[in-house]
Amino acid sequence: MRYPYDPELAAALTMMAEVDITDLTAARAAQAREVAARLAAVDTTGVMVTELRAPGPADAPDVPLRLYRPDPAPCPGPLPVLYSLHGGGYVLGSPDVDHETNLRLCRDLGVLVVSPDYRLAPEHPYPAALEDCYAGLCLLEKNATELNLRPDRIAVCGDSAGAGLAAALTLLSRDRGGPSICFQYLCSPALDDRLTTPSAVSCTDTPVWNRRNAELSWWAYLGEAAGSEDVPVYAAPARAEAGQLTDLPPALVTVMHFDPLRDEGIHYAQELLAAGVLAELHVYPGTFHGAVMVEHAAVIRRVTDEATAALRRALSP
Numbered sequence: 001m002r003y004p005y006d007p008e009l010a011a012a013l014t015m016m017a018e019v020d021i022t023d024l025t026a027a028r029a030a031q032a033r034e035v036a037a038r039l040a041a042v043d044t045t046g047v048m049v050t051e052l053r054a055p056g057p058a059d060a061p062d063v064p065l066r067l068y069r070p071d072p073a074p075c076p077g078p079l080p081v082l083y084s085l086h087g088g089g090y091v092l093g094s095p096d097v098d099h100e101t102n103l104r105l106c107r108d109l110g111v112l113v114v115s116p117d118y119r120l121a122p123e124h125p126y127p128a129a130l131e132d133c134y135a136g137l138c139l140l141e142k143n144a145t146e147l148n149l150r151p152d153r154i155a156v157c158g159d160s161a162g163a164g165l166a167a168a169l170t171l172l173s174r175d176r177g178g179p180s181i182c183f184q185y186l187c188s189p190a191l192d193d194r195l196t197t198p199s200a201v202s203c204t205d206t207p208v209w210n211r212r213n214a215e216l217s218w219w220a221y222l223g224e225a226a227g228s229e230d231v232p233v234y235a236a237p238a239r240a241e242a243g244q245l246t247d248l249p250p251a252l253v254t255v256m257h258f259d260p261l262r263d264e265g266i267h268y269a270q271e272l273l274a275a276g277v278l279a280e281l282h283v284y285p286g287t288f289h290g291a292v293m294v295e296h297a298a299v300i301r302r303v304t305d306e307a308t309a310a311l312r313r314a315l316s317p
Contacts, residue, residue, distance in 0.1 A: 003206065003258045006286030008297035016293065019208050021091055021216050024122075028092060035096045042099060047071060047106045054116075054139035057131040064117040065136050066095040067147075068102050074110035080153035080315035081140060084115045085133060085169070087160030089190070089209075089217035091121050098159075108308055111315050112149050114140060118165070122220040126235045129221075133169050134178065141179040155183035155249075155314050157307075159292065160209070160261070161217065163189035167237040167268070170248055183314035185307055187254045188289055189265050192238035193218040193226045197263035208290030211260050238264045238271075245275035252280045252310045254303060256287040282306060 005013070017034060021027045048071040053062040073079065084102050086093045095102070095115035106113045118132035137154070144151040158166040163186040170184050192200070195214055204211045218226040218236075225231055233240040251272055255265035262283070272279035284291075284299055294300050 003288070004286060005258065005288065006291075006297060006299050009287060009291050009294055009299070012294040012297070013207055016207065016290075019213060019290075021089060021213055021220075024091055024220075031088075031092055031097070035094075035099075039096060039099060042103065044103060047103050049103075052139070054136045057128075057135055060119075060128070060131070063132045063135050064095075065139070066099075066102075066115045066117070068106040068113035068115075070106055070110050070112075078144070078148050078150045079110070079112040080317075081149050081155070082109065082111050082113045082311060082315065083133075083137060083140070083154055083156045083166075083169075084113055085118070085156065085158035085162035085165045086115060087158060087162040087188075087190075088120070089213060090126075090129060090161045090164075090221040091217060093120070093162075098162075105308070105311070109312055109315060112147070122223075125223055126221050129165060130168050130172060130234060133165055134172055134176075137169065137173060137179050152180060153182055153315055153317075154179060155185065155311060156181055157185035157187070157311065158189070159187040160289065161190045163187050164191050164237065167191060168234045171237060171240065171244075172234050174247060181249050183249050183311070184251045185254075185311060186251060186265065186268070187292065187303075187307065188256055188259055188261055189237075189253065189268065190214070190217065190261055191236060191268050192264035193222055193231055193236045194238075195227070195260070197267070199262040200260045200264070203258060203260035203262075206258050206260065207288050209260060209288075214260050238268055240271065242271050242274040245272055245277060248272065248275070248277050250278035250280075250314065252282070252307065254282045254284070254307065256289055256291055257283065257285050258287065259289040261289060280310070 269281040
């Protein structure tokens with residue numbers, strides 16, 4: 001290996017499936033098989049899982065939402081909310097991908113976790129996924145009383161493309177005067193379609209995600225506009241300048257060492273800081289994109305523990 005991976009992660013690589021979205025149909029089928037195997041053994045103890053549909057954007061279908069509610073509830077009053085956006089390069093995934101993680105977060109934090117099943121590219125390019133996520137967020141605020149939730153305590157989180165959507169949703173909701181977001185947790189965020197950073201250029205053969213996958217992902221999401229000057233900040237938040245990042249909620253940005261997306265995450269955290277946003281940046285050595293799947297590794301336990309602690313602080317009364 002030409003990358004000095006963390007030893008525990010290197011040992012797990014032989015058991016991790018390669019992600020190749022060149023053949024999207026095959027990639028989706030492979031992911032569905034993998035997720036189905038995991039779901040068969042999942043433990044939902046202590047969590048009530050329900051489904052809800054939010055009215056979709058104009059001329060679009062309703063947006064399915066999966067709700068995870070602590071059972072029993074930790075307190076009789078309204079619950080804070082973690083709005084969890086799954087990853088998948090804008091072309092893969094569903095709430096099933098993060099089902100185990102969302103169950104854990106619901107239990108550990110004692111909050112309502114909500115995961116939208118947003119539309120995927122290339123069948124539904126930008127801004128379909130973002131507008132679906134915004135529609136779901138608006139439903140939570142509108143029905144706060146019926147859902148017994150706190151509209152003043154909504155945090156957003158995501159991994160990879162989910163983190164890119166979380167960052168974009170935070171910008172969009174601010175600019176539209178939409179629901180207030182109190183915190184954003186961005187893990188390995190996909191933020192920059194230009195792919196010109198040193199990590200985007202050099203990480204051509206990294207596991208799980210590499211430059212080629214990143215290119216295919218952005219082309220699917222943005223079409224011919226990818227990489228051009230016509231891409232808005234709501235599609236690729238790394239294009240925002242510091243002046244466009246003011247009045248945003250605090251952020252935790254987590255990046256992996258050997259990841260084509262590493263430097264765009266670092267840059268975004270720096271721009272948030274320059275704009276006066278309370279931002280925290282964690283760079284984990286020896287890791288790669290998707291390494292969070294190796295839950296037993298000590299470095300990944302640190303990722304999980306530090307993110308959970310940050311979310312707990314943000315969602316506390």
